[in-house]
Amino acid sequence: MKKCENQEKNKKDCTCDYEPCERKGICCECIAYHRGKGQMPACLK
Numbered sequence: 881m882k883k884c885e886n887q888e889k890n891k892k893d894c895t896c897d898y899e900p901c902e903r904k905g906i907c908c909e910c911i912a913y914h915r916g917k918g919q920m921p922a923c924l925k
């Protein structure tokens with residue numbers, strides 16, 4: 881996965897409590913992953 885320069889900043893505001901997720905703070909990856917499964921990311925529920 882690409883390094884995201886905003887990851888640490890985004891993680892501070894992330895409301896998802898699934899801890900081992902490698903996408904946490906990389907919001908484009910998070911949205912694409914859940915959208916592909918017909919789901920909403922935790923922060924949009």
Ligand code: SF4
Nearest residue numbers: 896898901904910922
């Ligand atoms: S919503 Fe899904 S992809 Fe996004 S941080 Fe949580 S577990 Fe990871």
